[in-house]
Amino acid sequence: MSLLQRRPPAPSPEVLVIIGAHRDELAFGERVVAELDPKRFAALRILQGLRGDPPTPDQRASFRDRHHALYLQFLDHVAPHHRLLIDLHSGRDETGQCGDVLCAKHRLLDCVAARAVGLDGRVRCVSLVADTSAIEPPEPPYLIARPEIPEAVWNPSGLTYVGIEAYLRADGSGHRSEWQFAATLVELVADCAASMGARATGR
Numbered sequence: 001m002s003l004l005q006r007r008p009p010a011p012s013p014e015v016l017v018i019i020g021a022h023r024d025e026l027a028f029g030e031r032v033v034a035e036l037d038p039k040r041f042a043a044l045r046i047l048q049g050l051r052g053d054p055p056t057p058d059q060r061a062s063f064r065d066r067h068h069a070l071y072l073q074f075l076d077h078v079a080p081h082h083r084l085l086i087d088l089h090s091g092r093d094e095t096g097q098c099g100d101v102l103c104a105k106h107r108l109l110d111c112v113a114a115r116a117v118g119l120d121g122r123v124r125c126v127s128l129v130a131d132t133s134a135i136e137p138p139e140p141p142y143l144i145a146r147p148e149i150p151e152a153v154w155n156p157s158g159l160t161y162v163g164i165e166a167y168l169r170a171d172g173s174g175h176r177s178e179w180q181f182a183a184t185l186v187e188l189v190a191d192c193a194a195s196m197g198a199r200a201t202g203r
């Protein structure tokens with residue numbers, strides 16, 4: 001037996017975490033990514049992200065156009081080994097630690113809702129749909145939202161898109177407990193996506 005065994009190449013992370021799509025949230029995203037295992041999570045940093053403030057009614061069209069243009073570029077960074085795209089954002093909520101998980105796949109939301117019970121913070125699941133007016137009874141068990149980004153991104157074939165909005169108590173990049181909570185939520189989403197993938201392939 002050879003003493004010089006060649007090590008197999010390190011597996012590439014299957015999860016791509018996008019940070020800084022909204023420029024004011026990049027510093028928060030960096031702190032969250034620093035809490036994650038780089039073997040499992042790769043980061044896509046948007047160094048010149050958009051302003052994330054909610055648009056006034058007359059800014060709505062240009063807000064959408066700018067989001068479409070930026071988000072379409074993300075697809076260029078998706079490699080065949082990526083199974084999950086996590087689009088990480090931050091928002092403000094003075095009541096404390098909480099987060100939204102947004103996805104078009106109900107099975108993933110079901111898993112997140114079930115496992116989030118044990119987390120140290122509230123988690124709200126949001127179902128992404130193309131047309132909120134087309135929802136017929138029975139209504140989905142989750143809140144619904146129509147994304148301001150291209151459907152090719154939020155409902156891609158061959159991989160899963162999940163938006164996470166982690167809420168911070170104050171403006172800025174947050175505090176350690178908030179970074180850790182967001183990182184835990186990212187890991188939980190990745191665990192749920194992995195368990196779905198394992199079932200889909202019969203593993």
Ligand SMILES: [Zn+2]
Binds near residue numbers: 022025052089
């Ligand atoms: Zn944002």
